Amino acid sequence: MSLPNPLPELESGPLPYAEALRLAQLGSHHIVPDDDFSAITADSDEGSYVSLTQSVIDYQYEKLPNDEKEQNRLDLFHHVFRMLLNGDLFTAPVADRLRAPVGPGMRRPRVLDLGTGTGIWAIDVADEFPNADVVANDLSPIQPQNVPTNVRFEVDDVESQWPRSRVFDFIHCRTLGGAISDWSALYKQAYDNLAPGGWFEATEVRMRMDSDKDIDWEKTTIHYMTRLFIHALQLIGKPAEVAHLHRGWMIQAGFTNVTERLERIPSSPWPKDKKLKELGYYHMHNLVDAMDSYGLAPLTRILGMERVEAEVLIAAARAEIRNRKNHYYSVV
Numbered sequence: 408m409s410l411p412n413p414l415p416e417l418e419s420g421p422l423p424y425a426e427a428l429r430l431a432q433l434g435s436h437h438i439v440p441d442d443d444f445s446a447i448t449a450d451s452d453e454g455s456y457v458s459l460t461q462s463v464i465d466y467q468y469e470k471l472p473n474d475e476k477e478q479n480r481l482d483l484f485h486h487v488f489r490m491l492l493n494g495d496l497f498t499a500p501v502a503d504r505l506r507a508p509v510g511p512g513m514r515r516p517r518v519l520d521l522g523t524g525t526g527i528w529a530i531d532v533a534d535e536f537p538n539a540d541v542v543a544n545d546l547s548p549i550q551p552q553n554v555p556t557n558v559r560f561e562v563d564d565v566e567s568q569w570p571r572s573r574v575f576d577f578i579h580c581r582t583l584g585g586a587i588s589d590w591s592a593l594y595k596q597a598y599d600n601l602a603p604g605g606w607f608e609a610t611e612v613r614m615r616m617d618s619d620k621d622i623d624w625e626k627t628t629i630h631y632m633t634r635l636f637i638h639a640l641q642l643i644g645k646p647a648e649v650a651h652l653h654r655g656w657m658i659q660a661g662f663t664n665v666t667e668r669l670e671r672i673p674s675s676p677w678p679k680d681k682k683l684k685e686l687g688y689y690h691m692h693n694l695v696d697a698m699d700s701y702g703l704a705p706l707t708r709i710l711g712m713e714r715v716e717a718e719v720l721i722a723a724a725r726a727e728i729r730n731r732k733n734h735y736y737s738v739v
């Protein structure tokens with residue numbers, strides 16, 4: 408299946424880049440495209456010269472969801488995903504395998520959650536499948552300690568080399584767009600680490616909003632801000648708009664039986680349907696908080712916008728999200 412409203416500007420390139428340049432030039436910053444960012448600098452009047460190289464490095468840390476607000480957001484989004492799946496934790500047909508009784512001499516089924524965040528998905532899987540062992544990793548050690556005995560958290564970089572031991576029955580990742588530099592390599596590692604007949608599932612939210620109304624996206628702030636955000640992360644080599652690419656990466660890595668499922672989540676409580684309205688209410692809070700957690704740093708540190716300018720842009724985008732008349736939704 409292909410996504411509605413595909414991404415022509417992104418694929419053809421120049422428009423978001425031009426916009427980023429224009430914005431970056433506001434506040435006396437300029438961007439010179441360069442692979443290692445060493446040429447990306449801010450002009451200085453009074454010795455306040457800043458190398459964006461360091462800013463980009465700082466940004467990597469700033470972006471980690473280690474504050475309480477971001478953790479609450481991740482837990483709320485987990486709830487949204489479960490509602491979307493009618494209470495399920497995944498769609499891959501792997502539940503029977505995880506639930507199967509483990510006889511003497513048999514190994515327990517194993518699950519791996521990549522970039523687990525607060526670990527809420529891994530904990531729920533461990534609870535629901537007590538015969539399975541769940542390993543969940545993240546760069547940030549923000550997971551709780553009081554967890555089921557069959558879940559283990561590890562601090563790890565999923566982009567580093569994994570042991571190729573083909574031990575997992577199910578590998579899962581959710582909303583890692585913007586965090587990964589080399590998705591093909593990640594998929595290859597996942598493939599190499601699955602037991603025969605094992606499953607991989609990736610869930611990603613499309614960055615660009617959609618609507619069931621005929622919106623002139625070029626006139627919306629949300630579209631403008633999203634394009635800047637996508638462009639900023641592209642500049643640091645961590646593509647954010649990747650939802651539509653997972654299927655290809657999966658097939659390229661050698662996976663078979665690949666299916667893609669697309670869902671819509673309303674971005675505010677605009678639908679009449681009760682369940683969709685509730686979903687929209689939660690997702691609105693998720694989006695608004697995500698803009699606070701993830702929006703500022705790319706716009707200021709990577710694109711060089713003034714903080715106040717970025718805040719004004721984000722506030723306008725937030726208002727658009729909250730406006731029920733827009734009938735916006737996210738594609739997942």
Ligand SMILES: C[S@@+](CC[C@H](N)C(=O)[O-])C[C@H]1O[C@@H](n2cnc3c(N)ncnc32)[C@H](O)[C@@H]1O
Nearest residue numbers: 481522523524545546563564565566581582586
């Ligand atoms: C948006 S959160 C998603 C968390 C979780 N998957 C969920 O759905 O609730 C992205 C997570 O990926 C983690 N992350 C980013 N880059 C990573 C890496 N290279 N290795 C491991 N974790 C990473 C971040 O620390 C963050 O917790």
